[in-house]
Amino acid sequence: MACGSLPFARNRMEHAAIFGWALLWFAFWGVVGGVITPQIYARKDLEISQASFGGAVIGAALGPFSLLPLWIATPKIDNRMIGVAGALVVGIFITAFALADPDNLCVANGEFVISQLANGIVIGIIYGLMALGLTLIFSILGVVSFAHGEFYMIGGMVTYFMTAEWLPGAPPIVGILASCVVTFSIGYIFERIFLRPLGSGQIERPGEYAILVTFGLAFFLQYFTQALASANPVKAQRFFPFPRTEIPLDSGSLLRTTPGNITILDTISIPNPRFTAALLALIMLAALLWFLYHTWTGKALRAVSQDRQAAAVAGINPNSMNTLAFSLGAMLAGLSGASLVQVFSWLPQVGIPAAARSFVIIVLGGMGSLPGAFLGGLVVGIVEAAGTGCVPDATRAAAYIPAYGMVILTLVLLLKPTGLFGREL
Amino acid sequence: MSRAVLYRVAGLVAVVILLALPLASAELDGLGPLVFNSYFMHLAITAFFYAILASSWSLLAGYAGQFSFGHMAFMAIGGYTTGLIGKFIRFTTAPTELCADIPLPGNWWLVILNARRVGTIDETCIDMAKTQTLPSGALIIFPPVWASIAMGLVMGATFGLLVGWLVLRLRSAYLALFTIGFSEILRAALSAEIPITEGQSGLELLPLFPSGINLFGQTFSDTSKIPPYYAMLLLFLLVMLLMTWLASSRFGLFIRAIREDEEAAAALGVNIVRYKVLVFVITSALAAAAGALQAHYIGIITPNILIILQMSLVIAMAVIGGLENIYAASVGALVITFALELLRTNIAIGPIRIDMSLWRLVFFGLLLMLTLRFQRNGLLFPLLERLNRAGIAEETVAMRDASN
Structure with missing residues (x-):
């Protein structure tokens, strides 16, 4: 989007021209590759499903030097080729940025880069957990829940109010469990009343109905929470303050912790709340995977997502799986909210950017793909961290955090609408 | 009366009411007891x-x-x-020479103003042009x-x-x-x-x-x-x-x-x-x-x-x-x-x-x-x-x- 590129356009870069020309190079050869390659492949009667996307990536990588051989030899474009070309594009992008702005912290300071990367991965894990809930709902109900951000918001709110207002001094785990129960129940009730008729044919054009009714739920939940909890920002205490340790005990340590921070190898510094949140998210993820792959119910869920009719024939009730998937998805959003309420300050409106980010992630990962959602979460986390850390104008960089995700979304929609692991549309 | 005619009449009545509604506004002293x-x-x-x-x-x-x-x-x-x-955007009868001027036919100029910085006292180029470059009597009009x-x-x-x-x-x-x-x-x-x-x-x-x-x-x-x-x-x-x-x-x-x-x-x-x-x-x-x-x-x-x-x-x-x-x-x-x-x-x-x-x-x-x-x-x-x-x-x- 034009708006998305604004932070790059006006900044204090030293040799902005280098970076500008690199972007122009990508855009020009990307378009040339994306448009001409499918025509050449079609003329030779070859498979063209990957040609547009592959051509664009290969064109952006080395321009005419890679496109001409491609057009002459017309090899089968496989994922490895696209992967190599994609890595080249990222490499050239980073080199161009480094040449253009040698004094930038992202270029000059290696420790900053590693730290920023680690923070991106840590926050990406939590984004991934939230998006996982959305993709779980999509894979089983075929519905994109527009109320996902509100479950995230409610998860955080319940955790905060439980540990800080209603039961002051309660251990955080009580708050987290309460948020699970609340979001699961809201998801359950909503699914039973409003989404159950989807499968029964009572409702014309179920897709449209689902979009609107979940959007209505989001509207309702947001103002319901605001009416109950007021619009003042709240923030929970950090859940588990670290003990003050150093491993090994002399200086130059491998691992040093203070109550608010953890430092690994003296370079990677991660604030405590983020670290705990990511750890929680990883535990949830492990539990979810165990549930999906090792219990009967989890296997039934996956069966329904693969083939509804066949699962029903095998004795699985698809309707109850719908309910379970929706409530579980809502609970996952609630959990990521519960683990992030100690990181960010919490308002009834926090759900909207979080939901928008989850949409980006599931489209990037491929709608309905569980590994895709997790990987997409990591990518978005890293891109946001890089965006906030590397864009020269810091205040602007912070204001445009949601825009980085949208740039990804636009590129994915242009180049590969099925996402990384998506099924064909 | 067929239904299509009924709808048209109903629509027409609604339009007439909406058109006549300002007559009852307080600015025009209202219509009898009805004052909006x-x-x-x-x-x-x-x-x-x-x-x-x-x-x-x-x-x-x-x-x-x-x-x-x-x-x-x-x-x-x-x-x-x-x-x-x-x-x-402004239209002027003389070039400002401080803003971006685009000449138009008929001795008019389309002037694009600069974006002001925030937080400092900073005049737009048209304000400066008024006192410095524009001849007196030059018109500046809004689009x-x-x-x-x-x-x-x-x-x-x-x-x-x-x-x-x-x-x-x-x-x-x-x-x-x-x-x-x-x-x-x-x-x-x-x-x-x-x-x-x-x-x-x-x-x-x-x-x-x-x-x-x-x-x-x-x-x-x-x-x-x-x-x-x-x-x-x-x-x-x-x-x-x-x-x-x-x-x-x-x-x-x-x-x-x-x-x-x-x-x-x-x-x-x-x-x-x-x-x-x-x-x-x-x-x-x-x-x-x-x-x-x-x-x-x-x-x-x-x-x-x-x-x-x-x-x-x-x-x-x-x-x-x-x-x-x-x-x-x-x-x-x-x-x-x-x-x-x-x-x-x-x-x-x-x-x-x-x-x-x-x-x-x-x-x-x-x-x-x-x-x-x-x-x-x-x-x-x-x-x-x-x-x-x-x-x-x-x-x-x-x-x-x-x-x-």
């Missing part, structure tokens, strides 16, 4: 504004089945386009309001074309996903680019009729509510006429066919992408026009018009009125705009004070969900149905009698 104060007139203008948005959204969502959550974004594009034109509103409409259509072309080739959920993000980004950009858009403090606009206007032999000042009332009503009626014509033409048939079954429509030769993009562009342009007009009427535009609440309200209006009927959607918008204002009063039950400014929104959220679930075609639908079926029983009896 300027607050009521303001509500009426806002109601027309929302009616344009809700009915154009219902054309997009209810007729064509394309669910965009970015309707307010296009509205904001219209408003900000006209606002930025008013802020940055005409109607032209910048028209530019707002064009920008709305252009952005609609870009977004539509990008997303409408895909399944409908993608449009909803993308537009929600698009409007969030636009909001972030409008709030962050303070030197251009003034950010949260808002961009000020010229009033709709900067030097007042003479209507029916009476002069109205630029703060009068009556000329904006007629301007918004006129836009509303034009939009409704255009959409009625569209919905009843082949175009309307095509977009409804696409909504029902894309594959079948494509197989019968409807170019589905072209029609989807076209309806998206048209409705975006209409929203942008409404936004531009409303921005000039209010006199200031802030990024807060883009919060999701605004979009939710438009959706609630369209759905509660009746999503699959542009008239029902606009009636829903008119009624709900007034209802929202009436429900604003806080209630105190004993010691408990209920903040209605929030609970009314909760109520409308719930009503939106329940309407969708149990009365899909809107709360006006039973009424319309009854009107449509009125007289059918008598006709049947008459036919039976005749055959006996």
Whole structure:
């Protein structure tokens, strides 16, 4: 989007021209590759499903030097080729940025880069957990829940109010469990009343109905929470303050912790709340995977997502799986909210950017793909961290955090609408 | 009297009432006991504004089945386009030499002003030019309001074309996903680019009729509510006429066919992408026009018009009125705009004070969900149905009698 590129356009870069020309190079050869390659492949009667996307990536990588051989030899474009070309594009992008702005912290300071990367991965894990809930709902109900951000918001709110207002001094785990129960129940009730008729044919054009009714739920939940909890920002205490340790005990340590921070190898510094949140998210993820792959119910869920009719024939009730998937998805959003309420300050409106980010992630990962959602979460986390850390104008960089995700979304929609692991549309 | 004639007569009566309504405003001393104060007139203008948005959204969502959550974004594009034109563009009779001057035929210059820095005392180039380079007696005029509103409409259509072309080739959920993000980004950009858009403090606009206007032999000042009332009503009626014509033409048939079954429509030769993009562009342009007009009427535009609440309200209006009927959607918008204002009063039950400014929104959220679930075609639908079926029983009896 034009708006998305604004932070790059006006900044204090030293040799902005280098970076500008690199972007122009990508855009020009990307378009040339994306448009001409499918025509050449079609003329030779070859498979063209990957040609547009592959051509664009290969064109952006080395321009005419890679496109001409491609057009002459017309090899089968496989994922490895696209992967190599994609890595080249990222490499050239980073080199161009480094040449253009040698004094930038992202270029000059290696420790900053590693730290920023680690923070991106840590926050990406939590984004991934939230998006996982959305993709779980999509894979089983075929519905994109527009109320996902509100479950995230409610998860955080319940955790905060439980540990800080209603039961002051309660251990955080009580708050987290309460948020699970609340979001699961809201998801359950909503699914039973409003989404159950989807499968029964009572409702014309179920897709449209689902979009609107979940959007209505989001509207309702947001103002319901605001009416109950007021619009003042709240923030929970950090859940588990670290003990003050150093491993090994002399200086130059491998691992040093203070109550608010953890430092690994003296370079990677991660604030405590983020670290705990990511750890929680990883535990949830492990539990979810165990549930999906090792219990009967989890296997039934996956069966329904693969083939509804066949699962029903095998004795699985698809309707109850719908309910379970929706409530579980809502609970996952609630959990990521519960683990992030100690990181960010919490308002009834926090759900909207979080939901928008989850949409980006599931489209990037491929709608309905569980590994895709997790990987997409990591990518978005890293891109946001890089965006906030590397864009020269810091205040602007912070204001445009949601825009980085949208740039990804636009590129994915242009180049590969099925996402990384998506099924064909 | 046949039903079609009945509807036309009812519509005509409604239009006449709306046209005559300002006669009862306090500015014109009211009609006997009926006096509408300027607050009521303001509500009426806002109601027309929302009616344009809700009915154009219902054309997009209810007729064509394309669910965009970015309707307010296009509205904001219209408003900000006209606002930025008013802020940055002037016409002069002599070159300023300090701003970017573009010569026009007839010894006029189009002048593009510079963006001011924030927080320092910093004159625009036109202010400096007035004292330094411009000869005395040189005219500096603002671009005409109607032209910048028209530019707002064009920008709305252009952005609609870009977004539509990008997303409408895909399944409908993608449009909803993308537009929600698009409007969030636009909001972030409008709030962050303070030197251009003034950010949260808002961009000020010229009033709709900067030097007042003479209507029916009476002069109205630029703060009068009556000329904006007629301007918004006129836009509303034009939009409704255009959409009625569209919905009843082949175009309307095509977009409804696409909504029902894309594959079948494509197989019968409807170019589905072209029609989807076209309806998206048209409705975006209409929203942008409404936004531009409303921005000039209010006199200031802030990024807060883009919060999701605004979009939710438009959706609630369209759905509660009746999503699959542009008239029902606009009636829903008119009624709900007034209802929202009436429900604003806080209630105190004993010691408990209920903040209605929030609970009314909760109520409308719930009503939106329940309407969708149990009365899909809107709360006006039973009424319309009854009107449509009125007289059918008598006709049947008459036919039976005749055959006996």
